[in-house]
Amino acid sequence: MTTIGPAEPAPRRRRGRPGYDQPAILRTAIELFNRRGYDATSMGDLARELGLTKPAIYHHVTSKEQLLGEALADALDELTSVVTEASGERDGVSAYQRLREVVRRSVEVLVAHQPSVTLLLRVRGNSEVELAALERRRWLDDRLAALVADAVAEGSLRDNVPPALVSRLLFGMVNSLVEWYRPDGAYDHAVVADAITAIAFDGLARHEAHQV
Amino acid sequence: MTTIGPAEPAPRRRRGRPGYDQPAILRTAIELFNRRGYDATSMGDLARELGLTKPAIYHHVTSKEQLLGEALADALDELTSVVTEASGERDGVSAYQRLREVVRRSVEVLVAHQPSVTLLLRVRGNSEVELAALERRRWLDDRLAALVADAVAEGSLRDNVPPALVSRLLFGMVNSLVEWYRPDGAYDHAVVADAITAIAFDGLARHEAHQV
DNA sequence: CCTACCGATCGGTAGG
DNA sequence: CCTACCGATCGGTAGG
Numbered sequence: 001m002t003t004i005g006p007a008e009p010a011p012r013r014r015r016g017r018p019g020y021d022q023p024a025i026l027r028t029a030i031e032l033f034n035r036r037g038y039d040a041t042s043m044g045d046l047a048r049e050l051g052l053t054k055p056a057i058y059h060h061v062t063s064k065e066q067l068l069g070e071a072l073a074d075a076l077d078e079l080t081s082v083v084t085e086a087s088g089e090r091d092g093v094s095a096y097q098r099l100r101e102v103v104r105r106s107v108e109v110l111v112a113h114q115p116s117v118t119l120l121l122r123v124r125g126n127s128e129v130e131l132a133a134l135e136r137r138r139w140l141d142d143r144l145a146a147l148v149a150d151a152v153a154e155g156s157l158r159d160n161v162p163p164a165l166v167s168r169l170l171f172g173m174v175n176s177l178v179e180w181y182r183p184d185g186a187y188d189h190a191v192v193a194d195a196i197t198a199i200a201f202d203g204l205a206r207h208e209a210h211q212v
Numbered sequence: 213m214t215t216i217g218p219a220e221p222a223p224r225r226r227r228g229r230p231g232y233d234q235p236a237i238l239r240t241a242i243e244l245f246n247r248r249g250y251d252a253t254s255m256g257d258l259a260r261e262l263g264l265t266k267p268a269i270y271h272h273v274t275s276k277e278q279l280l281g282e283a284l285a286d287a288l289d290e291l292t293s294v295v296t297e298a299s300g301e302r303d304g305v306s307a308y309q310r311l312r313e314v315v316r317r318s319v320e321v322l323v324a325h326q327p328s329v330t331l332l333l334r335v336r337g338n339s340e341v342e343l344a345a346l347e348r349r350r351w352l353d354d355r356l357a358a359l360v361a362d363a364v365a366e367g368s369l370r371d372n373v374p375p376a377l378v379s380r381l382l383f384g385m386v387n388s389l390v391e392w393y394r395p396d397g398a399y400d401h402a403v404v405a406d407a408i409t410a411i412a413f414d415g416l417a418r419h420e421a422h423q424v
Numbered sequence: 425c426c427t428a429c430c431g432a433t434c435g436g437t438a439g440g
Numbered sequence: 441c442c443t444a445c446c447g448a449t450c451g452g453t454a455g456g
Contacts, residue, residue, distance in 0.1 A: 039251035176384025195373040203415030
């Protein structure tokens with residue numbers, strides 16, 4: 001029913017031009033979707049960027065929405081791994097330590113999968129694909145909020161701010177890095193991860209000076 | 213050349229239907245632009261939402277892009293006021309205090325003008341109007357980064373994270389609240405402003421427990 | 425001559 | 441992978 005599937009294990013002999021495969025088209029599509037926005041990007045734009053005609057793209061891809069779905073699945077799969085692996089209860093590991101680990105690993109995912117995560121964070125729910133992605137995102141948010149609540153309950157986080165609010169602000173800060181982080185820029189991902197965890201957990205005031 | 217302008221000071225006698233004025237149409241447009249995205253919102257959608265025909269909208273408004281420009285100007289004017297007023301150097305007011313004031317007043321602007329600020333934060337630069345808005349936004353970002361640098365230089369903020377990075381993360385956290393804040397929701401704007409300043413400046417770890 | 429619209433349709437372009 | 445198209449809808453405007 002569709003030409004999409006796992007990449008052929010052995011590079012088969014091909015007829016015609018070498019051309020693009022689906023992952024290559026997806027990468028370019030994600031880049032354009034981020035640059036101009038999903039709706040403002042036409043399949044013609046994508047064809048021009050690739051040096052193909054519009055119909056040629058449909059040889060590799062069934063729809064524009066499929067490209068979006070593929071991108072969102074990438075981001076969601078990665079974030080789901082982080083949250084399930086790092087937030088799961090383990091003997092001798094406090095909620096506080098697990099939260100710090102989730103923050104650090106989230107930063108790594110945002111850096112390594114920035115284009116698809118950026119798309120995920122901009123989803124508005126305008127189609128079935130987007131609504132499904134929003135549902136998975138909500139599941140992640142709930143797990144993160146529960147982890148923050150655990151850390152508050154165990155006494156390691158401030159309890160004068162509602163945990164749900166803490167969770168939103170903490171991951172709001174984490175997620176904001178997709179707006180400006182550039183892999184070839186001034187900051188290594190480790191520098192960013194350190195800065196975020198330092199600011200989030202210990203604040204940005206010098207401790208001698210944080211009384212107003 | 214256009215019927216747009218300041219509202220008539222005295223409500224003159226009208227013939228025909230009472231109808232909408234430009235500010236009312238703008239409010240509805242902003243709401244739709246946020247719900248579905250600017251590009252995904254057609255003037256037909258806006259007309260349907262208002263109970264008008266499409267041509268009727270063009271009686272009040274010259275173009276779809278003008279509506280976007282109006283919204284972005286609202287957000288930018290408000291944020292510019294905050295940054296110029298609260299970040300300006302004054303005798304006896306430290307950069308640290310001014311930064312806290314900017315954060316607090318920014319939260320108030322985000323809450324009071326959430327719809328237009330949300331649009332501003334999603335601009336991609338797809339048109340002249342959007343490019344001009346991005347330029348003004350960059351000006352704001354530069355002023356904020358300078359204020360953070362001043363606070364670091366005066367010794368009140370941690371100096372082990374680059375000031376430019378601190379600025380991005382701090383206002384990334386502030387800006388993230390447009391993604392979830394609801395004026396009729398659980399949190400008063402003062403609660404949110406307190407939570408953000410507390411977390412940002414003093415961190416979310418309890419001070420007895422913030423050593424890992 | 426005005427404000428406040430309507431029914432119909434313009435030239436182009438969208439995804440497919 | 442192209443030329444040649446489709447059904448529909450886009451933002452915007454005509455006359456009345």
